[in-house]
Amino acid sequence: MTELYFISDVHLAARLSEAEKKKQRRLLSFLEHIEGRAHTLYILGDLFDFWFEWYHVIPRYWFPVIHRLRRLIESGTPVFLIPGNHDFAAGSYLKNEVGISCVEESYRFTAGEKRFFLAHGDGLARSDRGYRILKRIVRSSLAGFLFRTFIPADLGMQLAKWISRSSREFRQIDRSAWNEEYFAFAREKFAEGYDHVLLGHLHLPVEREVNGKKYINCGDWLSHFSYARFDGRVLGLHSWSRDNETPPD
DSSP, X not given: OOEXXXXXXXXXXXXXXXXXXXXXXXXXXXXXXXXXTEEEEEEOSOSBSSBOOOSSOOOOTTHHHHHHHXXXXXXXXXXXXXXXXXXXXXOHIIIIIIOOEEOSSEEEXXXXXXXXXXXXXXXXXXXXXXXXXXXXXXXXXXXXXXXXXXXXXXXXXXXXXXXXXXXXXXXXXXHHHHHHHHHHHHHHHHHTTOSEEEEOSSOOEEEEEETTEXXXXXXXXXXXXXXXXXXXXXXXXXXXXXXXXXXXX
């Protein structure tokens, strides 16, 4: 069995700063590296800092990454996206034109006799009750229709940039405390029979094991450039360390 790869929280931004260009180069080198190696790539949410498909318009900023994902899929590696709290309205373009399999909320599968549970993780923490209510509103079909119909794409992208920037500046969370809640959630899934639970959202790479069962938080591609890999037997957390060269395994 070839390898499974898992990443989360890339947050491709709607601006091409030097830091953003460097991040994209590093991600592209990673995607090039796993072509021919990966059986499947799972993206556990927030691939984009903001993604929304209008009826006839898609954002233009991330073509190199989208093109590389399309090449990966054409090479025979399926790509799954579990939308995060920044991936709004992953619609027909990602599914039909790029070929990404977009799933809702969580994804479950078995590989190498191991049962996997995947989710982005937004809304899991008890203190995130307000977000859970907001999520139902923002992700509703009515909200999507109103945004597509009454917000021009250029204005929508400007609003998205402002919202993303504001959320980073004003929303402070206790990642250590939330991680304990995420680990408690993983233990509940272990009790249900899952062997491996992988989440994102915290931007904090974590690997914890209980009786041979593993909880991994995939971290992010803003500062950690972390990913998980399953080789058919062992699941582990790793870091992608170079921009243009292939780092050793």
